Amino acid sequence: MTGAAEAPLLEARDLSKHYRVGRQVLRAVDGVSLAVRAGETLGLVGESGCGKSTLGRCLLRLAEPSGGTVAFEGTDITRMSERALRRMRPRMQMVFQDSYAALNPRRRIGDLVAEPLRVHPGPDGRRGRDGIAARLAELVRLVGLPETALQRYPHEFSGGQRQRINIARALALSPALVVADEPVSALDVSIQAQIVNLFMDLQARLGLTYVFIAHDLSVVRQIATRVAVMYLGAVVELGGADAVLHAPAHPYTAALISAVPEPVVGAASRRTLLTGDVPSPIAPPPGCRFHTRCPVVQARCRTEPPVLRDVGGGQQAACHFPLG
Amino acid sequence: MGSEAPLLEVRDLTIALPAGRGGWTRIVEGVSFSIGAGEILGLVGESGSGKSMTALALMGLIDAPGARITGSARYRGQELIGLDRRRMRALRGAEIAMIFQDPMTAMTPVHTIGWQIDEQIRAHRRLSRAGARARTVQLLSEMGVPDPERAAGRYPHQLSGGLRQRAMIAMALSCDPSLLIADEPTTALDVTVQAQILDLLRRLRRDHGSAVLLITHDMGVVAETCDRTMVLYAGTVAERGPTAALFARPAHPYTAGLLDSIPPLRGARPARLPQIAGAPPNPAERPDGCPFQPRCAFGHDACGVRPALVACGAPGDGQAVACVLPSEGRPLPARLA
Numbered sequence: 001m002t003g004a005a006e007a008p009l010l011e012a013r014d015l016s017k018h019y020r021v022g023r024q025v026l027r028a029v030d031g032v033s034l035a036v037r038a039g040e041t042l043g044l045v046g047e048s049g050c051g052k053s054t055l056g057r058c059l060l061r062l063a064e065p066s067g068g069t070v071a072f073e074g075t076d077i078t079r080m081s082e083r084a085l086r087r088m089r090p091r092m093q094m095v096f097q098d099s100y101a102a103l104n105p106r107r108r109i110g111d112l113v114a115e116p117l118r119v120h121p122g123p124d125g126r127r128g129r130d131g132i133a134a135r136l137a138e139l140v141r142l143v144g145l146p147e148t149a150l151q152r153y154p155h156e157f158s159g160g161q162r163q164r165i166n167i168a169r170a171l172a173l174s175p176a177l178v179v180a181d182e183p184v185s186a187l188d189v190s191i192q193a194q195i196v197n198l199f200m201d202l203q204a205r206l207g208l209t210y211v212f213i214a215h216d217l218s219v220v221r222q223i224a225t226r227v228a229v230m231y232l233g234a235v236v237e238l239g240g241a242d243a244v245l246h247a248p249a250h251p252y253t254a255a256l257i258s259a260v261p262e263p264v265v266g267a268a269s270r271r272t273l274l275t276g277d278v279p280s281p282i283a284p285p286p287g288c289r290f291h292t293r294c295p296v297v298q299a300r301c302r303t304e305p306p307v308l309r310d311v312g313g314g315q316q317a318a319c320h321f322p323l324g
Numbered sequence: 325m326g327s328e329a330p331l332l333e334v335r336d337l338t339i340a341l342p343a344g345r346g347g348w349t350r351i352v353e354g355v356s357f358s359i360g361a362g363e364i365l366g367l368v369g370e371s372g373s374g375k376s377m378t379a380l381a382l383m384g385l386i387d388a389p390g391a392r393i394t395g396s397a398r399y400r401g402q403e404l405i406g407l408d409r410r411r412m413r414a415l416r417g418a419e420i421a422m423i424f425q426d427p428m429t430a431m432t433p434v435h436t437i438g439w440q441i442d443e444q445i446r447a448h449r450r451l452s453r454a455g456a457r458a459r460t461v462q463l464l465s466e467m468g469v470p471d472p473e474r475a476a477g478r479y480p481h482q483l484s485g486g487l488r489q490r491a492m493i494a495m496a497l498s499c500d501p502s503l504l505i506a507d508e509p510t511t512a513l514d515v516t517v518q519a520q521i522l523d524l525l526r527r528l529r530r531d532h533g534s535a536v537l538l539i540t541h542d543m544g545v546v547a548e549t550c551d552r553t554m555v556l557y558a559g560t561v562a563e564r565g566p567t568a569a570l571f572a573r574p575a576h577p578y579t580a581g582l583l584d585s586i587p588p589l590r591g592a593r594p595a596r597l598p599q600i601a602g603a604p605p606n607p608a609e610r611p612d613g614c615p616f617q618p619r620c621a622f623g624h625d626a627c628g629v630r631p632a633l634v635a636c637g638a639p640g641d642g643q644a645v646a647c648v649l650p651s652e653g654r655p656l657p658a659r660l661a
Contacts, residue, residue: 161603188603189541189543192585197599257589258519259515277484277487277517
């Protein structure tokens with residue numbers, strides 16, 4: 001922890017993204033405020049439909065927010081012109097879940113990874129052919145692939161190798177921030193560990209800042225410094241990864257953790273089962289969004305929406321009755 | 325399971341696909357296992373390990389042109405491999421049912437879920453429409469579908485993923501099958517819903533006495549659901565045994581590696597995750613010897629020959645491993661105290 005005076009690398013304030021669905025409004029992201037400090041990894045967790053991917057895209061303005069602001073290195077990017085935004089792009093990159101869909105199958109890896117280098121001039125102006133070749137060689141080594149990979153096509157690689165290629169491309173322009181949306185969830189278990197280790201090694205070497213979006217709490221615990229838990233478009237808990245995952249303050253976080261099937265025989269016995277499904281984000285419940293499934297719901301929760309507030313230990317929770 | 329004959333006994337199941345020029349690619353090689361009545365067996369493996377193909381072969385559902393299926397799979401003594409279509413159809417749904425990762429593969433979008441479950445019941449049993457519907461509603465209710473009568477009148481797309489999965493399980497159970505084959509039934513679901521469905525599968529065994537073959541890639545799902553576990557690697561059985569023994573003392577370096585590579589949810593956070601190098605081999609390029617050898621930290625000369633499945637662990641508990649290490653007198657250390 002550096003001093004509180006240091007400005008965060010990325011800061012979202014009251015960020016929202018609403019979609020029109022017929023005559024109704026789907027509040028995919030609904031008033032999210034959070035900050036990401038330089039060099040840390042913010043884990044963004046929650047179930048499908050909670051808005052974590054949409055939030056990730058809004059943070060990079062890959063989706064146009066409906067309201068609120070995102071400041072990157074102190075500059076508000078939500079009101080920036082397309083041109084000015086384009087100049088910011090090399091500083092903030094994204095890695096997606098589907099490693100195959102993210103790569104044009106008809107182009108060689110060398111072309112795919114070189115593309116950002118050709119589009120964006122480097123710090124010393126436009127890169128020459130040799131400059132690009134040298135950078136490509138450096139990038140594939142960085143992500144643990146042989147240089148021969150540059151001559152090959154995406155289908156010749158396994159899922160884990162393709163994700164390495166996507167990471168190499170995201171790093172081509174030396175970004176400060178990488179938003180990774182479920183980057184390991186499509187991979188087999190034995191490959192997942194390789195890619196999680198790679199993310200951590202790269203962070204240590206290059207001083208990267210990550211927003212790591214995942215539904216797998218074990219993976220997030222491994223990689224994240226801090227964790228934000230989302231439910232129906234809102235952050236319901238935010239804090240240090242160890243604090244949030246070991247002593248959750250929000251009943252939803254607690255239920256989410258307890259639902260994880262651990263590879264330990266007999267672990268399921270201490271489970272608190274949530275009933276029902278996540279309600280529709282088109283018509284979220286009034287009061288606390290989680291009250292329809294909350295095991296410790298009280299009368300107040302049905303009418304009064306809780307706000308995210310400090311609950312001690314550097315943790316914040318949006319709950320009237322946080323767990324002790 | 326004592327002296328009782330198993331419900332399903334699979335011996336030396338091999339599935340090969342034509343690879344051109346008269347060659348064959350073996351997707352599944354010599355897989356043997358059995359399931360007792362009311363038992364939950366976990367079939368774990370990564371993509372391409374052959375776990376889904378094994379299940380499809382048992383159900384007579386492999387439709388790849390020219391596929392060659394050899395070996396034996398006896399259900400209550402009846403051979404399933406090569407069984408004619410009509411008799412297979414009578415067995416399927418009534419005796420052996422299957423559920424899939426994506427409920428939409430098992431359901432048609434053009435009929436209500438009630439209609440589809442009614443039809444399944446009436447295909448196997450002489451029941452009136454009203455009688456079938458009453459059973460459908462009862463099943464949906466047992467599966468924890470709220471307001472089951474109304475849910476029966478809805479189309480699959482009108483239900484959430486969790487409810488669709490419950491409806492599919494209700495359909496699979498409509499004729500009280502003795503064996504349920506569940507292929508990644510919770511992979512597409514969120515963890516809180518997954519926990520509900522796994523709870524449901526465990527209840528099934530208790531309330532209906534159904535045996536379950538649970539196919540999954542998730543060691544956590546196995547740990548909390550399965551009595552016994554079989555680990556497949558590259559189309560072969562790497563290891564099998566009682567779940568508790570297999571997790572405490574994995575005998576195959578692949579099983580141990582899989583367990584180690586899962587980041588822990590509790591306790592100390594490792595600086596680096598133990599990882600297995602490389603990736604599983606392409607079915608057409610599997611090595612002659614132990615298929616795991618190229619990725620194995622213990623690989624040595626003896627691994628050039630395909631290892632047989634040999635008993636290991638506590639005598640009589642049924643743990644067996646396809647690895648030379650135990651017979652060389654240097655088994656892997658126990659994982660858990």
